[in-house]
Amino acid sequence: MAIFLFLCLASVVGCAQQTESDSSTSITATNIPDQAKPTQQEPTATPQPSQTPTYILSVEDIIATLPTQTAVPTENKSDPFAVTFPTPLPTDDLAWRPPLYEIPWAPGPHDHFYFYRPIAVNTVNWPLPNYRYGVTFFGPDIVHSGIDIAAPRGTPVLAAGAGRVVWAGTGLYFGIYNPNDPYGLSVVIEHDFGYEGSQLYTVYGHMDRIDVALGDELDTHDPIGIVGDTGFTTGPHLHFEIRVGLNNFFQTRNPELWIAPPQGWGILAGRILNERNGPIEKLEVTVNSLDSRRTWRNYTYTMLGIKSDPYYQENFVIGDLPAGEYQVYFTYEDQNYVQVIEINPGVVSFFQFQPNAGFTFTPPGDAHTFTAP
Ligand SMILES: [Zn+2]
Secondary structure (H helix, E strand, O other): OOOEOOOOOOOOHHHHHHHHOOOOOOOEOOEOOHHHOOOOOOOOOOOOOOOOOOOOOOHHHHHHHOOOOOOOOEEOOOOOOOEEOOOOOOOOOOOOOOOEOOOOEOOOOOOOEOEOOOOOOOOOOOEOOOOOOOOEOOOOOEEOOOEEEOOOOOOEEEOOOOEEEEEEEEOOOOOOOOOOOOOOEEEEEEEEEEEOOEEEEEEEEEEOEEOOOOOOEEOOOOEEEEOEOOOOOOOOEEEEEEEEOOOOHHHEEOHHHOEOOEOOEEEEEEEEEOOOOOEOOOOEEEEEEOOOOOEEEEEOOOOOOOOOOOOOOOOEEEEEEEOEEEEEEEEEOOEEEEEEEEEOOOOEEEEEEEOOOEEEOOOHHHHHHOOOO
């Protein structure tokens, strides 16, 4: 089976969003229309991730900055699954973030937010909202093995954690020098820390320039190069991967479960299964904030060459959600499903769905703990 990659995009984003919404306005991470911007000024003294933040925005502060939109599904009281969906709103990611939690951020035994973002907080340092981990975009067999950060060309790329350079150059996918390698100029760091006995690696792709060499010892935030568009990409951005256990293309995990979230914000992880307990692939899932009326949209993983977290066994993640109540909805086999879920600050909020069982909230890792002897 030919398994291809991944990566890319930036200039394609506008196109992708046009196809996902009926909005005539193209919205990208760097092109948020004025009416979609929070009314609050962006923090003027944006702290670097290594600094102890001097302030924290409360959930109320965050919510107060969000514009009001009006489209939410309306429930038919006679049938809990019969939901009339509104006209879809554009997926409009927020154009700012509070300071990040300090790494290693692990409020619970199964949390492992061990990394900072590889781009400083003074520019875009969050994943492209419509080309997240596990998503196909360029073809049915081309699954995204990481996240893309649409920082401008030349933006310094920073080590997400301390470690040693184990790859620096062109040829990461093929394993040897190859000018046509899809990762372009890339760096891999083997970190000084692991997780549950497994070595951790981070991958930085498409750089225009590399400033480190094989064997270099790095501290968190050390610059390793600059954002570019080398390799298989349609425009400048950073492709960022987490690999667990082995420095291998088939050992990736969802970076949104490994990078520290903004303070007061959380992560939604879902395990969306079919009648036979298998993951439903490529399912469009919409997440709508009941506080701000803001909408996020993502697809369930295509399970081809990528891995879920052993504890959550998720196939759907949206990170960087301001804490609050959200309505999660999707259509599966002509049936509409909806569930209100609380996103708590700094942690993963988990749901599982099966057509016969509906929504449940115990991660499979916990369920296994309680099997009878
Ligand atoms: Zn990518």
